[in-house]
Amino acid sequence: MMLALEMFRSVPRTVAGRAVGGRMPGILSGFAAPLRLMTIAEPKIDRPGWARLKTRLSGICGSDLGMLSGKTSLYFSAVVSLPFVPGHEVVAELIDDCEDLPAGARVVVDPVLTCAARGVEACSACSTGATNRCERITVGHLAPGLQTGFCKDTGGGWGQQLTAHRSQLHPVPEGFSDEQAILIEPLACAVHTALRAGVATNDRVLISGAGSVGLFATLALRHLTDAGEIIVVAKHAHQKELAREFGATEVVAPGEVLRRVRRSTGAFQLKPEFSAPYLLGGVDVAIDAVGSKQSLETALHATRAGGRVVLSGMPAAADLSAAWFRELEVVGTYASAQHEESFRIATELAATDAVQQLAKNVASYPLHRWREALDHAHSAGRLGTVKVAFDPRSSR
Amino acid sequence: MSFLKESVDDVRLVSRGWRWGRRAQVPRSAEEYVPAAKSTVFPSDWSRRKPAMAAREVAQKAGLQPLFRSVSRTRVEGLDVLARTEGPVIFVANHASHLDTPLILLSLPDEWRRRTAVAAAADYFFDTWWRAVGSSLFFNTFPIDRRGGTMAATPGEVLADGWSLVIFPEGTRSTDGWMGKFRMGAAFLAKEHGVPVVPVAHRGTFAAMPRGQGWPARGRRQLTIRFGEPISAGDDESVRDFAARVKDSVAALLDEDRSTWWEAKRRSADGTTPDPTGPPVAAWRRVWEQTESPEPDAPARRLAAWRR
Amino acid sequence: MSRPGFVLDVDDRTPPLIVHEGLGFRLESFPLGTRVVYPPESLPAVPDVDQAIRDALLHPHDMDPLPELLFAGMKLTIAFDDISLPLPTMRPPDIRGRIIEHVLTMAADAGVDDVELIAANALHRRMTEAELKHIVGERVFRSFYPQGKLYNFDAEDRDNLSHLGTTEKGEDIEISKRAAESDLLVYVNVNLVAMDGGHKSVGIGLASYKSLRHHHNAKTMVQSRSFMDHKHSAMHHSAWRIGRVIKDTVKVFQIETTLNNDIFPKPYDFLQKREWEWSIKDQATMLGMRRGLSIAPPKLKHKMFHDLRSVYGLTGVNAGEVEAVHTKTLEKVHQQHLVEVQGQSDVLVMGIPYVGPYNVNSSLNPILATCMGLGYYFNSYIGQPVVRKGGAVILYHPLNEGFNQLHHPSYVDFYEEVLAESTDPAVVGEKYEQQFAEDPWYRHLYRTSHAYHGVHPFYMWYWAAHAMDHVDEVIWVGADRKVAARLGFRAASTLADALEMASGTVGTSPSITYLHNPPHLLAHVR
Secondary structure (H helix, E strand, O other): OEEEEEEOOOHHHHHHHHHHOOOOHHHHHOOOOOEEEEEEOOOOOOOOOEEEEEEEEEEOOHHHHHHHOOOOOHHHHHHOOOOEOOOOEEEEEEOOOEOOEOOOOEEEEOOEOOHHHHOOOOOHHHHOOOHHHOOOOOOOOOOOOOEOOOOOOOOOOOEOEEEEEHHHEEEOOOOOOHHHHHOHHHHHHHHHHHHHOOOOOOOOEEEEOOOHHHHHHHHHHHHHOOOOOEEEEOOOHHHHHHHHHOOOOEEEOHHHHHHHHHHHHOOEEEOOOOOOOEEEOOEEEEEEOOOOHHHHHHHHHOEEEEEEEEEOOOOOOOOOHHHHHOOOEEEEOOOOOHHHOHHHHHHHHHOOHHHHHHHOOOEEEOHHHHHHHHHHHHOHHHHOOOOEEEOOOOOO | OHHHHHHHHHHHHHHHHOOOOOOOOOOHHHHHHOOOOOOOOOOOHHHHOHHHHHHHHHHHHHHHHHHHHHHEEEEEEOOHHHHOOOOOOEEEEOOOOOOHHHHHHHHOOHHHHOOEEEEEEHHHHOOOHHHHHHHHHHHOEEEEOOOOOOOOOOHHHHHHOOOEEEEOOOOOOOOOOOOOOOOOHHHHHHHHHOOOEEEEEEEOHHHHOOOOOOOOOOOOEEEEEEEOOOEOOOOOOOHHHHHHHHHHHHHHHHHHHHOOHHHHHHHHHHOOOOOOOOOOOOHHHHHHHHOOOOOOOOOOOOOHHHOO | OOOOOEEEEOOOOOOOEEEEOOOOEEEEOOOOOOEEEEOOOOOOOOOOHHHHHHHHHHOOEOOOOHHHHOOOOOEEEEEEEOOOOOOOOEOOOOHHHHHHHHHHHHHHHHOOOEEEEEEEOOOOOOOOHHHHHHHHOHHHHHHHOOOOOEEEOOOOOHHHEEEEEEOOOOOEEEEEHHHHOOOEEEEEEEOOOOOOOOOHHHHHHOEOHHHHOOOOOHHHHHOEOOOOOHHHEHHHHHHHHHHHHHHHHOOEEEEEEEEOOOOOOOOHHHHHOOHHHOOHHHHHHHHHHHHHHHHOOHHHHHHHHHOOOEOOOEEEEEEEOHHHHHHHHHHHHHHHHEEEEOOOEEEEEEEOOOOOOOOOOOOOOHHHHHHHHHHHHOOOEEEOOOEEEEEEEEEEOOOOOOOOOOOOHHHHHHHHHHHHHOOOHHHHHHHHHHHHHHOHHHHHHHHHOOOOOOOHHHHHHHHOHHHHHHOOEEEEEOOOHHHHHHOOOEEEOOHHHHHHHHHHHHOOOOOEEEEOOOOOOEEEEO
16 A cells, blocks of 8 residues: 545536635635545556656646646646656656566656557557657557556556556666656657757747746747747746756846847837737747737737747637738647657756756655645746655655 | 825824824925015904804803902993994003903993904914914904004004004003003094094003003902093094093093092093003002002902992 | 025924826925025016917027018928927917917918928927827818828838938938928927927927937937037037038928926915915915825826826027027026026935826826936936936835737836846847847837837937936835836835935935926026
């Protein structure tokens, strides 16, 4: 038996979280979270290629918070299986040998549960290596679940143990701290984002949001593309500093974005009736790294005609007029694809000084203090933290 | 609440900065750039309007009169002349004490008192707003300048409004109780505006409260006041002559008050009315004589019905 | 009879003094010994304005009478100062309108058909119809505006600019083509303060950025000491060089007017009285106003102040050749504004009122407030600055009015982007001026909306360059700390705190001078 946080089906909590969570964040970590600390049976393995893992550290991601607060679209309800143990940013050590990896080895998990993990024949996406686009995420010998941490059979990072398939495992290099390693998964997503952004040489890029998604996207863009100016929208003072360290040329406050982009691109600003102003002209690529309506509209409104808007955060409903009128390419970016070797690149990025500094700032909590941890994660930006994580081994 | 507090602070700041209730001051370095003040006298027009008159009625009837009666006894004679006279008139009286004004005012019948103004030295009674308000409220005063100068309201205007005037032609209180030299202002006004002069003589106020004393002496001193026949300036009479006549009439009244009407009349006809300025003797004897009450043998209590 | 200005020494008899701070004012008890400079009282106005105007037009200085310069078939252009003068706006009828009516009457008599009226707003915002009508008067407006013959100057209309060459120092001269090609250019000015008028009228009012950049820059402004004294102002030297070249091409008939100091109409007149002479009524009005302002919503306060129209009296009108006229004009201006001040002091205190040249019917944003304080008021001197080199300046303004998006779009970007990087006028000019000046959107707003030109915030900052160079410390009393910090200054909540903060620079018992402005004054510092 093991200790784990379990997400369960609770209509009243979800509704309550959705209704008032925005105004009273306290309720999200209090009553409204459909989450409970349980002693449950460890997940079992009965297939080759699978191994049990002992969680060392597991991050709290924006999508986790969205799910707990009921903000996530019901679209995703079909690709999860309740009840499950959340946690898809995981550093763990192997309890069993797993093919070439010996027991005790430290690994990070690529959470996407692909055809390989599900024991079905590779689908068209998986066979090209675009594993994040796998089409079989609800079938095979696992319960439906787009990722580890959303599937009831595999367990997740917010428990003491989980299981994973060899295809998901990436060994952590010697000398990496757990805190550093926990950032590899989000970095891998950022690498994927950077590659999806299609940035040409000297393109101007706007990144809306300076949480971990936005910051890592900035880092990845700087390292992997020839982007010219990178403008990052940051709310809090420490985010502004970090954004500069991660490679932003300019950091602006949310209220200043449009004017600043207008100024640096020489665009024209229009003010429609009863709604937010927008630009004719603007940046070549905008990345929404928040997932709020406002952030997405900022990205849509600040992008030049024919430019590209990348949805990096889980998007909210927004006015898509600009996408139609300005012929924007709106592209999604989800998790990371194996053929891009995102994890290898992410591991390299995680070794940079900037990320090492950031890793020192990771706040970890034991499982039983989960309400505190969620509270902290909710206001991480304001409190000066970029990543909050659970350490299931700890009891204090 | 902060609004209230700030308001209080503001008012306090202004009241201190601009010295409310006191003389405004000019910074020393600005003095040469400030034009000389035209008048330092506070206006008194308001004191002859209805609201002020109403307030004065209350002040005099409920405040001044009981107070005055409690510190003195008065004997009033000759009010019958007022019944025969049409206002406005100029009351001309000798001046020996601050008690003179309330004595005259409170001796007048109410309808006369309400429309009688007392000429008061502007430089003393009207140099601060509170003294101006106080004296015009209690004593019907209006400012006149004893040194010559322009005034907010002239006696002529007051007369023209139908108000009677009380003028002390000596211009200041006597130092020893005896009458001083009469100035010609009252005679001039009477001739200029064609109003009669009613001579008024009173005795005992010097004994009760001489110059320099702030409150009447203990023991309800006896005061006497006597109104005389109105006299008017003749058409071809000069102001100087008329002034002398006014003075003589006051002197005769004083004589009458001291003796009897008949004796005084005869002395007046003989030209032997005693000099109201007193005998040329040592100062102490002059004061000694005046500090004697008009009726030293007056009983402590008299029949209430006869009191006035 | 108006009394002269003088310097007050604050002593124990001095009441608290009025200090303006934006949409409001406060009563400040200055430390004993503080010098307070009061401007002269209003000069008497000319008895008959129309007569004075006729006289000026018929007996110009160093030029033929106006009627003799007018002939049928000529091209006549009348240019006039824009809404930035006078401050506050004049109660109608505006003096410019009355003069223009006289000029037009003479032009009609001479049979002149081709007449155009141009508001010399240079890079200032376009005026609205109502504002134009206020200046020129209904009659002129109705006769010319619908035909498009009365319009705002457009410094970005390349087709209608003409390059007249360069001065001996290589300064470009580019002014309105219509003005340059006219047979006679009549310029009607309001010489509110000493910096206005002269060759600044045509040479700057009708010029484009290409021409203005030669003197409107940090380097020139630091050398303008002060720009209220055209003989010692590098900016005016440049304008004079430009003006002399213009004179060779265009015949300019300059009409300059001077106004007295009657700024505050009743019931605000206590604001221009000397405090110790306030009557009880003045004190009550002041108290009432202060209490009212403390609870009034910002919009109401704004309306209350900006609806105020001044009752200026005309003190003089001169016409003719630019320099001859300007000499006469300055005499009058000095008579109204000049105050002798003996020696400099360690600290200079100034209260920034609600209006400056660039926020008429708009808001006084932090950059304009800085320009008012460190630009105009600081430079209100002749001789040497009122404050010593390395001294401190204390300004009163809450700096909380925000930006008017219609009038000052480029100011917002200047504030958020440029000032965040540097507050040094030379540095920001070097790096950003060109970008802002050539930004197509700013250009568009300047030409079609009512926005100041993109480069205008830089000019505001340059105006303050001399002061920033001269003093070591600038402290804003009662200001928003964040805003003050962005501008590169500090904020204090009271004068005592400000003096405490300045004590590091000027010691614990500095000499203090307070400029009791408005009404306008010009300190002649010996």
